[in-house]
Amino acid sequence: MAKHQTDLDHVFLALGDPTRRAILERLAAGPLSVTELARPFAMALPSFMEHLKKLENAGMISSDKDGRVRTCALVPGAFAPARDWLAAQKHLWEARLDRFDAFVTQLAKDPNE
Amino acid sequence: MAKHQTDLDHVFLALGDPTRRAILERLAAGPLSVTELARPFAMALPSFMEHLKKLENAGMISSDKDGRVRTCALVPGAFAPARDWLAAQKHLWEARLDRFDAFVTQLAKDPNE
DNA sequence: GGAATAGTTAGGGATATGGCTAAACATCAA
DNA sequence: TTGATGTTTAGCCATATCCCTAACTATTCC
Numbered sequence: 226m227a228k229h230q231t232d233l234d235h236v237f238l239a240l241g242d243p244t245r246r247a248i249l250e251r252l253a254a255g256p257l258s259v260t261e262l263a264r265p266f267a268m269a270l271p272s273f274m275e276h277l278k279k280l281e282n283a284g285m286i287s288s289d290k291d292g293r294v295r296t297c298a299l300v301p302g303a304f305a306p307a308r309d310w311l312a313a314q315k316h317l318w319e320a321r322l323d324r325f326d327a328f329v330t331q332l333a334k335d336p337n338e
Numbered sequence: 339m340a341k342h343q344t345d346l347d348h349v350f351l352a353l354g355d356p357t358r359r360a361i362l363e364r365l366a367a368g369p370l371s372v373t374e375l376a377r378p379f380a381m382a383l384p385s386f387m388e389h390l391k392k393l394e395n396a397g398m399i400s401s402d403k404d405g406r407v408r409t410c411a412l413v414p415g416a417f418a419p420a421r422d423w424l425a426a427q428k429h430l431w432e433a434r435l436d437r438f439d440a441f442v443t444q445l446a447k448d449p450n451e
Numbered sequence: 452g453g454a455a456t457a458g459t460t461a462g463g464g465a466t467a468t469g470g471c472t473a474a475a476c477a478t479c480a481a
Numbered sequence: 482t483t484g485a486t487g488t489t490t491a492g493c494c495a496t497a498t499c500c501c502t503a504a505c506t507a508t509t510c511c
Contacts, residue, residue, distance in 0.1 A: 270458075
């Protein structure tokens with residue numbers, strides 16, 4: 226299996242689970258403790274913690290323990306790698322459309338070629 | 339495990355693998371047959387086909403068989419679900435920053451509150 | 452101190468993922 | 482019609498994922 230997972234892999238894989246996306250959505254409103262974060266989810270805490278671990282591993286959330294309470298927060302720029310890759314992809318696609326357009330224009334100008 | 343995978347799940351999970359991202363990058367330049375698509379990858383064809391199947395399943399590529407050749411193409415708007423979710427997330431985050439800003443401004447105006 | 456609260460560790464189970472080889476089709480070309 | 486070409490099917494293996502319960506540790510509060 227994939228031995229060298231890049232940041233991008235981790236980020237996209239982290240986003241590929243509805244629980245984790247919901248966690249991120251919740252954290253967008255502000256930091257929360259693990260228990261508060263977990264409250265809406267019908268899931269045992271250890272399972273929930275695994276999701277947090279993956280998000281932290283992907284660099285998308287940070288967490289800090291104070292006393293017995295661990296507080297989680299969204300990392301600014303958490304989505305940048307994903308957005309950047311998608312933007313690059315969009316450019317590739319548009320470049321291709323431009324080439325196609327140029328090709329069609331050329332054809333119209335010079336139908337016998 | 340997740341029984342009801344949404345489109346978003348499929349799209350993000352599809353993007354979470356470097357082989358599949360490379361396939362998409364390659365297809366951005368134009369449609370290709372399976373064998374041509376596969377050429378740069380050091381992987382047995384059946385393994386490669388699994389990746390194609392996942393991309394098609396996620397609605398990101400389409401394919402058509404003519405004779406013995408299957409040609410794959412990027413689906414226009416393949417990335418829309420991913421980009422939309424990320425954009426929504428960005429708005430949430432900015433709304434939160436705005437609230438924080440308003441709070442700080444209020445504090446500065448009325449320090450005793 | 453003793454009880455409640457917040458997380459963590461350990462271990463297990465079902466299914467999914469990402470890879471392989473070998474063999475089967477299907478079609479085109481000579 | 483025979484052989485080469487382009488997939489496709491079948492079946493297997495190792496590891497990862499996502500979920501669970503039970504038991505443990507560390508704090509805080511009365």
